[in-house]
Each structure stands twice: as structure tokens, then as C-alpha cells.
Amino acid sequence: MERTPILQVTDLKQHFKMSKKFTVKAVDGVSFEIREGETYGLVGESGSGKSTIGRSIIRLYQPTSGTVTFQGVDISGPLKEKEQVLLRTKMQMIFQDPMACLNPRKKVIDIIAQGLDIHKLYKTKQERKEKVDRILDKVGLSREHANRYPHQFSGGQRQRIGIARALIMEPKLIIADEAISALDVSIQAQVVNLMKEIQEETNTAFLFIAHDLSMVKYISDRIGVLHLGNLVETGTTQDIFDHPIHPYTKSLLSAIPHANPIKEKKRVAIPYDYATSGIDYSNGIQQKISDSHSVLATDEEYKAWTAG
Amino acid sequence: MSETVLSIRNLSISFQTSNGMVNAIRGLDLDLHKGKTVAIVGESGSGKSVTVKAIMRILSGNQKINSGSITFNFDSGDEKISQDLLKLSKKEMRSRINGRRIAMVFQDPMTSLNPTMTIGKQIMEGMIIHLNKTRAEAHERALELLRLVGISDPENRMKSYPHQLSGGMRQRVVIAIMLACDPEVLICDEPTTALDVTIQAKILELIKEIQARTHISVIYITHDLGVVAKVADYVAVMYAGKIVERGTVNEIFYDPKHPYTWGLLSSMPDIGSENEKLYTIPGSPPNLLHKIEGDAFAPRNVHALKIDFKQEPPMFKITDTHYAATWLLHENASKVEMSETLRRRIDKVVKEAGRDGENTDLASY
Numbered sequence: 001m002e003r004t005p006i007l008q009v010t011d012l013k014q015h016f017k018m019s020k021k022f023t024v025k026a027v028d029g030v031s032f033e034i035r036e037g038e039t040y041g042l043v044g045e046s047g048s049g050k051s052t053i054g055r056s057i058i059r060l061y062q063p064t065s066g067t068v069t070f071q072g073v074d075i076s077g078p079l080k081e082k083e084q085v086l087l088r089t090k091m092q093m094i095f096q097d098p099m100a101c102l103n104p105r106k107k108v109i110d111i112i113a114q115g116l117d118i119h120k121l122y123k124t125k126q127e128r129k130e131k132v133d134r135i136l137d138k139v140g141l142s143r144e145h146a147n148r149y150p151h152q153f154s155g156g157q158r159q160r161i162g163i164a165r166a167l168i169m170e171p172k173l174i175i176a177d178e179a180i181s182a183l184d185v186s187i188q189a190q191v192v193n194l195m196k197e198i199q200e201e202t203n204t205a206f207l208f209i210a211h212d213l214s215m216v217k218y219i220s221d222r223i224g225v226l227h228l229g230n231l232v233e234t235g236t237t238q239d240i241f242d243h244p245i246h247p248y249t250k251s252l253l254s255a256i257p258h259a260n261p262i263k264e265k266k267r268v269a270i271p272y273d274y275a276t277s278g279i280d281y282s283n284g285i286q287q288k289i290s291d292s293h294s295v296l297a298t299d300e301e302y303k304a305w306t307a308g
Numbered sequence: 309m310s311e312t313v314l315s316i317r318n319l320s321i322s323f324q325t326s327n328g329m330v331n332a333i334r335g336l337d338l339d340l341h342k343g344k345t346v347a348i349v350g351e352s353g354s355g356k357s358v359t360v361k362a363i364m365r366i367l368s369g370n371q372k373i374n375s376g377s378i379t380f381n382f383d384s385g386d387e388k389i390s391q392d393l394l395k396l397s398k399k400e401m402r403s404r405i406n407g408r409r410i411a412m413v414f415q416d417p418m419t420s421l422n423p424t425m426t427i428g429k430q431i432m433e434g435m436i437i438h439l440n441k442t443r444a445e446a447h448e449r450a451l452e453l454l455r456l457v458g459i460s461d462p463e464n465r466m467k468s469y470p471h472q473l474s475g476g477m478r479q480r481v482v483i484a485i486m487l488a489c490d491p492e493v494l495i496c497d498e499p500t501t502a503l504d505v506t507i508q509a510k511i512l513e514l515i516k517e518i519q520a521r522t523h524i525s526v527i528y529i530t531h532d533l534g535v536v537a538k539v540a541d542y543v544a545v546m547y548a549g550k551i552v553e554r555g556t557v558n559e560i561f562y563d564p565k566h567p568y569t570w571g572l573l574s575s576m577p578d579i580g581s582e583n584e585k586l587y588t589i590p591g592s593p594p595n596l597l598h599k600i601e602g603d604a605f606a607p608r609n610v611h612a613l614k615i616d617f618k619q620e621p622p623m624f625k626i627t628d629t630h631y632a633a634t635w636l637l638h639e640n641a642s643k644v645e646m647s648e649t650l651r652r653r654i655d656k657v658v659k660e661a662g663r664d665g666e667n668t669d670l671a672s673y
Contacts, residue, residue: 045504046475154592155352184351184531189575189586196585211504214534218577218586255509257534259576261557262661264537269509 005033006172006205007057012066012076014049014056026052028229029066031286034173037203041220041237043213043252049229050209054175057207058093071172089119092166096178098158102150108161109146112136115169131168139164139194156187160194167198175207180215192219213256217241222292225249228274230281235293245295245305247279248272312381313492313525314340314363319376321358321367321549330596332358334549336376337623340493343523347536347557349572350546353593356529359546360495363393363527364412365401382409382492408438411486412495416502417478421470427481428466434488453484457514476507480514487518495527500535512538533576537561542629545569548594548604555630562658565624565632567609570646573654587649603635611636611644 014027027049034040042050056063059075068076075087095101102111112132115121122128133143139160150158159179166174176195180188192215198204210216216223217237224234225248233246244250251272258264284296289306297305321333333355340346348356361367363378378393393405414420422430431453432446441449447466454462457480470478479499486494496515500508516539519526528539536543536557543560545553545568553566564570574587591608594600603609606616613635615621624637636644645651 045506185533185572186351186575186589189577189588192577193586193588213505214577252506255505257505257509257512257532257538259533259537259561259573260657260661261537261540261561263657264534267538268513269506272506 004036006036006071007034007207008067008069009033009053009057010067010069012053012056012068013064014052014061015064025229027056028281030224030226030229030231031066032224032231032234034205034207036172037199037205038221039199039206039208039219041208041210041216041223042226043211043216043223044226045211045252047228048226050226051177052229053226054093054177054207054209058091058175059087085119089115089169090172091175092169092171092173093175093177094159094162094166094179096181098155098162098182099150101162102158104150107147107149108141111150111161112146112165112168115165119169132164135164135168138167138198140190154187155183156190159183159187159191163191163194163198167202167204170202171204173205173207175209177209178211179208181210181212188215195219213252225252228281230284230296232281233293233295235289239290239293243289243293245289245293246297247277247305248274310342310344312339313342314338314381314527315379316359316363317377317379319359319362319378320374321355321362322372322374324370324372325597328597331599332371332549332596333362334596334600336546336549336551338544338551338554340525340527341542342525343519344541345519345526345528345539346542346544347528347530347540348544348546349531349533349536351531351593354546355549356546357497360412360497360527360529363495364406364410365393365396365398366406380405380409380493407434407486407491408489409491410493410495411489411491412497413479413482413486413499415498417475417482418470420482421478423470426467426469427473431466431481431485431488434485438489449488450484453487454481456487456518457481457484458510459484475503476510479503479507479511483511483514483518487522487524490522491524493525493527495529497529498531501530501532508535515539533561533572545572548600549596550604550633552605552634553632555626555632559627559630562654563630564646565626565630565637566605566634567611567636567644568605569632570650571608574647574650587647603633605634613641 010031012027012030016024016026018024030053042053044050055061057068063076066076067074070087070091073083073086075083109132112135113128116128116131122131132146136143136146141157141160180191183191195206199206208216208219220237222236223240224231227248233240233249240249244253251270254270279301281296283298286294287297287302288294316336316338319333319336323330323332336359350356362373373394379390380393381388381390428450431450435441435446435449450466451462454465459465459477459480473481500511503511512535530536540557543555543557544551545566547568553569560569564573571589575589577586589608594604602618603616603621606612615635621633621635623631623633625631635641
């Protein structure tokens with residue numbers, strides 16, 4: 001099923017200049033696309049640049065080079081009024097720590113309606129309240145909650161407020177940056193189910209950034225594996241989990257703990273060390289394995305990895 | 309069964325808050341055996357961390373231990389000593405037990421290290437205070453420990469400050485500090501939650517390796533059931549300040565009996581299956597400000613019996629090691645089985661385990 005890309009990232013680079021001599025290349029030439037209504041999962045270890053990509057796309061950072069096209073509009077250069085409005089309404093973000101991203105001095109109704117206030121998307125107070133109520137119903141909070149403060153909620157409920165705040169703008173793309181990492185298993189399940197339901201209903205696309213691979217597998221249609229700012233492998237969820245090609249992907253998959261004690265006691269993770277592996281990411285090119293599946297490798301590496 | 313190192317009986321802890329007394333721990337029993345790992349699982353707020361903080365006696369000012377005993381058995385020289393930790397003063401705890409015999413690894417390695425001290429100094433500190441070692445001896449031992457936890461080039465690393473190390477390295481340093489005085493018990497409070505999978509796998513393997521070498525006993529707190537499967541010998545499932553089910557790791561994963569354990573196992577995403585909805589336990593945990601009538605889990609339990617709302621279930625014995633607190637196990641209760649989906653999932657897992665490990669005894673599951 002081919003759907004039109006809603007977001008196209010081409011050769012995105014995000015460098016941070018630390019001193020005169022030293023530049024951190026957090027993201028170094030990453031390309032991928034997200035289609036309408038799908039979930040794209042970005043995985044990788046800490047420091048691989050997954051959060052940076054999310055923040056560059058939504059323009060919390062100014063990308064060093066490369067282009068980001070959202071609904072056919074280039075949003076990587078200087079933003080004019082029109083692009084700014086598009087970006088700030090149709091793309092939304094959900095953050096990791098639900099306590100830190102909600103203003104403790106504001107009531108829930110004002111937190112959720114802030115986007116509406118800024119973009120003047122209602123005519124009367126009544127309309128504003130109705131919109132908030134509708135969203136609260138959708139994320140499974142009750143309408144009475146609107147007049148409470150964030151500290152009166154549990155972790156899972158706070159994350160629902162974060163989701164409500166993103167949803168009220170009727171976004172086409174939501175970037176979820178480790179949105180469930182801080183929650184426990186049973187609450188994680190609730191939030192993930194909620195995100196899936198919303199997606200079915202509104203056809204919103206998700207960029208799902210996480211390091212918990214079992215959750216990523218569950219929620220994503222396609223997955224990109226990041227390492228040291230390079231997209232080493234990308235493909236559909238089946239491609240990545242059933243036929244991983246890149247040694248880093250294999251190592252990452254082997255590290256997932258399974259809830260099976262006898263099997264788990266015997267499992268040893270496959271080690272992967274970039275420094276000694278002899279792989280140089282800057283020499284690799286994206287090798288296509290199938291229409292959906294590609295891996296970063298030189299010609300020789302590609303041959304060696306696919307031979308076995 | 310090997311000897312008991314730590315045994316907690318009828319522990320009860322409450323917090324003084326502006327809304328009244330919160331009964332966080334309501335009569336908890338737990339045993340830790342020598343050289344074994346017991347994992348405590350449960351959702352946030354179930355009292356996992358409070359329990360281990362009580363063992364270390366590092367509760368905050370508004371938290372009060374109402375009753376119970378924590379018996380700690382250890383060798384001091386030649387004689388065997390059995391000591392109720394709750395009878396010791398805080399000062400005695402600090403000089404004799406904490407860091408010396410019971411050590412704790414916290415979730416966030418950045419906040420448990422001192423940013424103004426080199427890591428070498430921090431590793432040596434405990435040995436110089438508790439074991440009266442000279443600086444040279446302590447330095448020697450610190451190098452050994454750094455090698456043990458898998459840090460290369462230990463001589464130079466001794467001079468590093470915590471901010472110069474990555475998250476995984478920092479957690480290794482913390483483990484080295486904890487092992488410095490050869491403690492009998494190591495408490496790990498979510499040691500890998502802040503780390504990513506690859507580093508997590510390395511740290512878990514490291515803890516297991518050290519355990520095999522030094523026969524240290526470990527209490528492991530986590531909400532990640534995959535981690536539990538990897539590290540634990542015994543599992544205790546906590547809910548609302550009580551242990552509702554305990555058993556060996558195989559018993560808990562392959563033959564769970566308590567409806568809450570069923571819920572926990574069901575809500576994990578299943579690597580094998582596609583796109584069905586994740587199971588969620590309905591409702592939310594009880595507010596411990598109020599006195600709980602009957603079984604704390606009853607309001608969220610679809611199989612709840614009438615008696616669940618009136619009387620608290622005792623621990624029913626299933627095997628010598630496996631106990632669960634649910635009235636469903638009473639002989640007069642109607643037979644209730646776990647959900648079809650969970651049954652199928654466990655069957656699959658058992659089959660997988662059987663394929664990988666031929667000589668393990670799986671017939672009983």
C-alpha cells in the first residue's frame with residue numbers, strides 16, 4: 001500500500017560546535033520519509049542522535065544542512081509566517097517526562113488550550129471549553145479534570161494530558177520522543193493503546209522515538225536504526241526484526257530481554273564495537289535490499305553481510 | 309535450600325503526609341538466600357523502593373516503621389551473628405552495615421556519584437573507612453575492582469571525574485564502589501532503567517558474573533519483566549504494599565496464580581504476535597490513605613469473589629517455594645483460569661524454552 005509521504009527528510013545534518021576545534025556531529029546525513037497515517041520508529045542507543053532528529057524536524061534546532069519537507073513545504077530553512085504557522089499547528093510533540101513538560105502553575109484546561117489561544121482557533125469561551133472537553137474524552141480523562149493542576153495526576157494521566165495538548169491542534173504528524181519510557185509496564189500499555197486508537201481515528205502519522213525495542217516493534221509500521229548519527233538500517237518492522245542485515249541491528253536485537261527465564265538465562269547479547277569492527281559509516285552508501293529495506297554499507301560489506 | 313541471609317517479617321511502614329497517614333507497606337514478608345537473586349516487581353507506588361530503603365534505614369523523615377523485623381545473618385570473623393537491623397541506631401547502621409555489609413546501587417548513576425571527586429577516591433573512600441586499609445592497599449584494590457567491572461585502562465580512569473564517563477561506565481563505577489568492601493548483600497534499585505538495551509545487557513551480565521564469583525546475594529527491583537527473567541532466581545510480586553505472589557522465577561513466569569501477576573504478564577508487548585491490542589489492567593491502584601478492606605486488588609480483578617471485598621486473603625501454598633495471596637486458590641472457590649491469550653502465550657514460551665534447553669525440567673508446567 002503506497003501512501004503519499006507527509007514528511008521527507010533528505011540528508012539531514014545537525015552539528016553542534018563545542019569549541020573552535022571540536023564539533024559534535026550528532027546527526028550526520030540521515031534520509032527517511034514518513035507517510036500519512038503510519039508510525040515510523042526511530043531506535044538506537046543513547047547518543048545516537050534519535051532525539052536530535054526529532055528536535056531538528058520540529059525546529060527546536062536549526063538544521064546544519066539538508067532539507068525537511070512537510071506536506072510539500074520546505075521547513076528546514078528560515079521560516080516565514082506561513083511556514084511557521086503550518087509547522088506549529090500541524091506538527092506536534094510529546095515529551096518523555098510528563099511532569100517536566102507541563103506548566104505546574106496552569107490548570108489542565110489552560111495547558112491543553114494554549115495552542116488554540118496562540119493561533120486564535122475559537123470564537124467564544126464556550127467553544128474553547130467544548131474543544132478541550134472533547135479532547136479530554138478522547139484521551140480517557142474525565143471533564144472534571146480540566147480544572148485541576150498537573151501535580152494532582154498520576155504519571156500515566158499526565159502523559160495523557162501531554163497527548164491531549166498535541167491532539168487539540170489536529171496535527172498531521174506527532175513526534176513522540178521517548179513518550180512512554182518513564183512509565184511502567186501496565187501504564188505503557190494504556191498509553192500505547194491510546195496512541196493506536198487515535199491513529200486509526202484521525203489518520204495522524206507518528207514519529208516514535210524510543211529505545212525499548214519490543215514496544216517499537218509493537219507500534220511501528222517501519223523502523224529506522226540509528227547509530228552515531230547515521231541511519232544504519234531502515235525497513236518495515238518485519239524487515240528489521242526478521243531479516244536484520246547490519247551487525248549493529250543484530251547486536252541491538254540480541255540485547256532485548258525476553259520474559260522467558262529458561263531461555264533468558266542462556267542468552268548472551270552479540271557484542272558490537274564500532275571502533276574495532278572496521279566499519280566506516282562515512283564510506284557506506286544506502287544499499288537497497290528490497291523496496292522497503294535498505295542498509296548503510298560499502299559494496300564489500302554488503303556482500304559479506306548478505307552472503308551468510 | 310541455602311541459608312537465609314536476610315529475612316523480613318511483617319514489615320509495616322507509613323508516611324506522614326498533609327492528607328493523613330499513608331500506609332505504604334502493609335505487612336511484608338521476604339527472604340533472601342545466600343548467593344541468590346530475588347527480584348521485586350510491581351508498578352510504581354507499590355512500595356518496592358520503600359522496602360529496600362527500610363533495609364538500609366535511609367527512609368526520609370516523614371516515613372515511619374511501625375512494626376516488623378529485618379533479620380540479617382552474617383559472619384563476623386568466626387562467629388555467626390544474627391541481627392535485627394531495625395533495632396540498630398542510624399549511627400550504628402552507617403558505621404557497621406551500610407556500604408560494609410549491605411550496599412545499594414541506585415537508578416541514576418549521575419546523582420549517586422560525587423561530581424567533585426575523582427572516581428578513584430570514591431572507590432577507595434569506603435575501604436579506608438570501613439576496612440582500615442592504607443591508601444596504597446585501597447588503591448591496589450580499586451584498580452582490581454575497575455578491571456572486574458570491565459573498565460579498560462584503570463590507572464588513568466582512577467583520575468577521571470564522573471562527568472567524563474558515559475552513563476554505562478558510570479553505573480559500572482557505582483557497582484565497583486559497592487563491591488569495594490565485599491558486602492554480603494547488594495541491593496539494585498532499577499539500576500538499568502536509565503540505560504539503553506545494549507548497555508543494560510552488559511550491566512546485567514556483569515552483575516551475574518560477579519555473583520557467580522563472589523556468591524553475593526542480590527535484591528533486584530525493576531518493573532521490566534524481561535530483566536527479571538534474566539537475573540532472578542526468585543520473584544516477589546508486590547501490589548499496594550504487600551507481596552501478593554512469590555515463587556521461583558520459573559514458577560512465576562510459567563505458572564502464575566495471582567490475577568495481578570496475570571495482568572502484569574499480559575500487558576507486556578508480545579514479540580511474536582501482530583497488532584492485537586495490548587492488555588491493560590482495568591482501574592488504578594488503591595489510595596493507601598484509606599484503610600483497605602479485603603483484597604487490595606479486588607476492585608481491579610475481574611475474577612473477584614465476594615469474600616475479596618471483606619477479608620484479606622492469606623498466602624496460599626502452591627509448592628514449597630510458590631505462594632500466592634488470592635482467594636481463588638481456596639478449596640471452596642470456583643476454578644478460575646488465566647485468560648486464553650495469556651495461556652497461549654505461556655504455552656508458546658514454554659515450548660521455546662524447551663527447544664533451547666533440552667535438559668531442563670519443564671514437564672511440570
